[in-house]
Amino acid sequence: MPPFRSTIDPASETFATQREAMLALIAEVDALENKVRARSELARARFEERGQLLPRERLARLFDRGSPILSLTPLAGLGMHDDDGVENVLGGSVIAQIGFVNGTRVMAIANDSAIKGGATMPMGLKKYLRAQEIALANRLPVVLLVESAGANLAYQAELFAEGGRRFYNMAKLSAAGIPQVAIVHGSCTAGGAYLPGMSDYCIMVRGRAKVFLAGPPLLKAATGEIADDEELGGADMHGMVAGTAEFLADNDAEAIEIARNVIGSLGWQERPASQNWQEPLYSPDELAGVVPTDYRKRYDVREVVARLVDGSDFLEFKKDFGSQIFCGFAAIEGMQCGLIGNNGPIFPEAAVKAAQFIQLCSQARKSIIYLQNTTGFMVGRDAERAGIIKHGAKMIQAVSNAPVPSITLLIGGSFGAGNFGMCGRSYDPRFIFAWPNSRISIMGAEQAATVMEIVTEQKLARKGRTPDPERMAATRVAIIQKVEAESTALAATGRMWDDGIIDPRDSRRVLAFCLRTCHEAEARQLQPITFGAARL
Helix, strand or coil: CCCCCCCCCCCCHHHHHHHHHHHHHHHHHHHHHHHHHHHHHCCHHHHHHCCCCCHHHHHHHHCCCCCCCEEECCCCCCCCCCCCCCCCCCHHHEEEEEEEECCEEEEEEEECCCCHHHCECHHHHHHHHHHHHHHHHCCCCEEEEECCCCECHHHHHHHHHHHCHHHHHHHHHHHCCCCEEEEECCEEEHHHHHHHHHCCEEEEECCCCEEECCCHHHHHHHHCCCCCHHHHHEHHHHHHHHCCCCEEECCHHHHHHHHHHHHHHCCCCCCCCCCCCCCCCCCHHHHHHHCCCCCCCCCCHHHHHCCCCHHHCCEECCCCCCCCEEEEEEEECCEEEEEEEECCCECHHHHHHHHHHHHHHHHCCCEEEEEEEECCECCCHHHHHCCHHHHHHHHHHHHHHCCCCEEEEEEEEEECHHHHHCCCHHHCCCEEEECCCCEEECCCHHHHHHHHHHHHHHHHHHCCCCCCHHHHHHHHHHHHHHHHHHCEHHHHHHCCCCCCECCHHHHHHHHHHHHHHHHHHHHCCCCCCCCCCCCC
């Protein structure tokens, strides 16, 4: 097929305006993420005094220098709990990243102990669980960098019931044949003590690691026994007496080097990827100006695809049928995939086209990339008579049961059941990222306000009353403001409806990283066992 020919003029005023608006949104996201890093950096003097590395320094030493790193939900919990979403931005007090250790792609999860002692927050827990979910789905070894003050007791009701899931997931990962390495840099008490206890390999730092089910104060209160930190749960005790630790280190740097050696000994190094592919004919940098930041403005999703795929070359499937959905076969950095993108609401014929395309991708074992920008499934008399419900159900069936990896990118609006049909969060995509202009909610703010107006008017009419115009107008404004605030990309990422907001210009690189992670997982042969590997 000949490459796609773009009709976008990067020198146009429209392009420049859209680019400026997108860059402003990107800058807002970057500023918030920098506040998380700055908050962590405030603890530098305290960590240096203790002879410790900051959590982000630990991760930097863990990963191979110069290798790519994919950060997950850096703004988890934005505007929730102790995070005010403005100045006091915490990132859930957890850092989750995928990177390379001794040539092996791994999931690293670090307590950000420089923020509130690494205490577990409700959204930090969800971030932790999501990282484990990604590791299991993609067969990634896990490295845990542990140092935590434990659960934030102010939110215990939101933590306890789901908190045990971390250990359940660890058991499942180990039984599946996926190794987990825990580095204990500091305190790890109560339920948190099971993090090193349930890992397959445990490394503890002498003089800093403290692992026990009950610390000295609780022990004295519960049993009257008196013991200090070291004899109760220090590194030497666990390495020489209890046998909880397989390796002991004198400092953070040595512990991390041991972890790197353990990962290297697995023999799971990724084979170098072939470089035999063409860059897109149109620069991915143009993605900042190709798409309007206002989801209500239409554009051709093929212009986005042309800046993502190799050589801007794709084979479009059923181009002239159900054109509200784009379906096409292409490659990204040499990896074959299928792409599904929206050009408006999903009509009945577009739904069946997408369902068929998903089945063909499944048959050919091609990963599927969903580019979401839809107001949802089409409504109205004609759509209902054309079978939008049954045809939409076919699409949702196909999305739900496709056996191949799915990766979702929210590049515009994501409303109503359109979010489901395009593989939203609740449909378990391997990865789901969002652009800063994206919007997600049951419906648009104006539509929600209009629906509530109609419902109110009908309710009052049944009672023989007429609505108060001023009150109705005030209610309309309040609904619009509420829905607008709750549907932004920042609000969504704070609730972990995605795995992070990315710069549109990084989309090709991020998609290639995710595709390669999925392809590597499909090729990796695990050796599952009945139970997780236990210390006996």
